[in-house]
Amino acid sequence: MHSSSISLCVPPPNSSLLNKSHKKCLDKLPFAPLNSQLCGLRNEVLRFSFTRFKRCEQHRVRKFVRNNVVSGLVAENGNAPTLFDYDLVIIGAGVGGHGAALHAVEKGLKTAIIEGDVIGGTCVNRGCVPSKALLAVSGRMRELKNEHHLKALGLQVSAAGYDRQAVADHANNLASKIRNNLTNSLKALGVDILTGVGTIMGTQRVKYGKVGFPDNEVTARDIIIATGSVPFVPRGIEVDGKTVITSDHALKLEFVPEWIAIVGSGYIGLEFSDxxxxLGSEVVSPLFHFFSAIYFFKTAVL
Structure with missing residues (x-):
């Protein structure tokens, strides 16, 4: 195991950025060069406890210390000092990448997250969130159709119906709300959101960019790969988005078929069966057990 040495030169803090109570804490910093063994810039190296500040203020103080108090050069294995753009770069802004970014910021690391599509990844945009929104609708529909149960409660309800587009919008709006919340939380914590497809170019170097635009490159002490997943399509199967679709298409609820055969009996297949x-489709039974979540549709027209 090799270690990295860091020489920290700590000048007197610019107290104009902080209030008096913050300045008292910063005044306790040792204003002299320190030599420590560490991995990354951590608060313990400064012998300074960020817990002296309120939780809502800790990020601001960490950022101040990193940008205005600490100037350091890291030398590994006796080589020339090296500076990185970030302590940590995360490729993928799904639930896993978002959680990693929050933890990194909590530890005082300068963090960036790269996303080639939308914040939230599979779970928020094409998985858990919209599917649970649709399940909530299906549950209400079953309750409204259960005349025997409603009659026992003394309730009388006319024939239950639904607006397909309104149901689809409900799922999409919920996903959009959570996606915006995740995005705002990253921005509020000072995490840089880099848009584009991330590619590891070498040790501690990551390229990112969109098709048709120039690529950018950043360096990072550490890199986390959190790229998520996409639906698996077996060889020989052509997904046309109409008669053969994946779970991504099914969540959009662009139409409700007369009958449907679901290939895959995992939780994804079971959720869509429900x-x-x-909503009125006839699901072919039994569910075919296979290694995919492809959905075969046949409408009344066909």
Whole structure:
């Protein structure tokens, strides 16, 4: 195991950026060069406890210390000092990448996250969140159709119906709300959001960019790969988005087929079986057990 040495030169702090109570804490910093063994810039190296500040203020103080108090050069294995753009770069802004970014900021690391699509990844945009929104609708539909149960409660309800587009909008709006919340939380904590497809170019170097635009490159002491997943499509199967679709298409609820065969009996297949039967589709039984989540549709027209 090799270690990295860092020489920290700590000048007197610019107290104009902080209030008096903050300045008292910063005044306790040792204003002299320190030599320590560490991995990354951590608060313990400064012998300075960020817990002296309120939780809502800790990020501001960490940023101040990193940008205005600490100037350091890291030399590894006796080589020339090296500076990085970030302590940590995360490729993928799904739930995993978002959680990693929050933890990194909590530890005082300068962090960036790269996303080639939308913040939130599979779970928020094409998985857990919209599917649970559709399941909530299917559950209500089943309750409204259960005349025997409603009658026992003394309730009388006319024939239950639904607006397909309104149901689809409900799922999409919920995903959009959570996606915006995740984005705002990253920005509020000072995490840089880099847009584009991330590619590791070498040791501690990452390239990112969009098709048709110039690529950018950043360096980082550490890199986390959190790229998520996409639906698996077996060889020989052509997904046309109409008669053969994946779970991504199914969540959009662009139409409700007369009958549907679901290939895959995992939780994804079971969830869609519940949703589409509640909305009036006939699900082919039994569910085919296979290694995919491809959905075969046949409408009344076909």
């Amino acid at each position: 949703v589409y039967t509640a």
